[in-house]
Amino acid sequence: MKKSILSIISVLFILALFACSSNEEEAEESNESEDTNASEENTEEERTLEHASGEVTIPANPERILAPYLEDSLVALGEEPVAQWAIGESKLDYLQDDLEDVPTIEWDLPLEETLNQEPDLIIFNSPSSLQNGTYEEYEQIAPTYVYEDEVNSNWRDQLTQMGEILNKQDEAEEVLSSFDDKVEEVKANTAEAIGDESVAFVWTLGEEFYLFESTRYGAEVLYDEVGLTQPELVEGLEQEEQWNPISLEKLGELDAEHVFLIGEETEAGFEILDDSSVWQSIPAVENDQVYEMNQPSHWTIDGAIAHEMTLDAVNEALTE
Structure with a gap:
């Protein structure tokens, strides 16, 4: 009888060890999978793009985008800028159903106004749009992308490039x-x-x-x-x-x-x-x-x- 009990205990112990080992392996596989997914997400989220002023690393899922006079492309891609282009009281009236509650910022992006908006991505439609500061000054506020003139001059290319910037190529x-x-x-x-x-x-x-x-x-x-x-x-x-x-x-x-x-x-x-x-x-x-x-x-x-x-x-x- 004693031997039978000992045998049963031994079997149960072995099964317990096997279960623990199996759980550990599953946990390791799960952690490895999470690490791989995290690595893939980081690769997708942070991308370095060439532009008119050099190279810029686009941040992960930017939520406070400042892109004066490019709001048409932003709205078309389902994005709302943190502030919208304006010259005094004038703004893009035809977009106001989508931008009614979005504050305005002067067309030439004064540095102090830009800083106050706390953007996490700035996009200029051409090199000549940098009127109130140097590229380096804007880059200190947030990652800054500047369109090439020839890309901005074609609205289809401009939209396609915006899709590339925001990782929304399919939407574009x-x-x-x-x-x-x-x-x-x-x-x-x-x-x-x-x-x-x-x-x-x-x-x-x-x-x-x-x-x-x-x-x-x-x-x-x-x-x-x-x-x-x-x-x-x-x-x-x-x-x-x-x-x-x-x-x-x-x-x-x-x-x-x-x-x-x-x-x-x-x-x-x-x-x-x-x-x-x-x-x-x-x-x-x-x-x-x-x-x-x-x-x-x-x-x-x-x-x-x-x-x-x-x-x-x-x-x-x-x-x-």
Whole structure:
């Protein structure tokens, strides 16, 4: 009997030792797995990117991003900046549904204002945007990325690069794919509604007028991708870095069959055109095919959200 009891105890002891050994092995494997995952996460989170001012290590999951005049790309990728671009009281009105509660910061990022926002990532849209301090001074506040001019000048490249900066490459691709679908929809609708009738885009600011060339803001998408027909006057324009106003007399040569007249309702330019016999003689006015667009902010910036709003406005006006 004693031997039986001893045998049972021995077996139980061996089983206990085996269980302990097994648990230790599982714990070691679990720890190794956690260490591996942590290592992989660190590799994904911290990335060193080249940019216009050298190299920068992008922090892990930045939550306080400061990227003045790049808010369109941020919002398109589901990010909210810690502060938004402004010149005095002016800001990007078309984004205010998303940025209504976001404080403003002056466009040139004064160093003290920048420091007060406590950013963990700063993004400039070009080297020339560093107006109030050196790159090294901003770098002391937070890791700072500066876009190359040629990347920033193309809104698609700018968005793609923002996806790279924020490790949201897939989201950037989805935004561009959705945008391309919108272009095809508007292309089909407008082709059916107006065919090859010519379309022009005129912006009035104060008492001055600006005619969009084929490469200016949303006009590039509308002419090159949607395929709207340019009037001869627009075809003859050359893009200049500094956008110059066009005289009322020259505007009278506009042979467009449809005109989008862009500007706040209170702009003096609307009254000037109403009183101008030169303006009243162009085809679009004579045929009552002038469409007033009184929310101008998305018309004068490049970005996925801005251009989609422009596409929607043109589609609605030309197909209703």
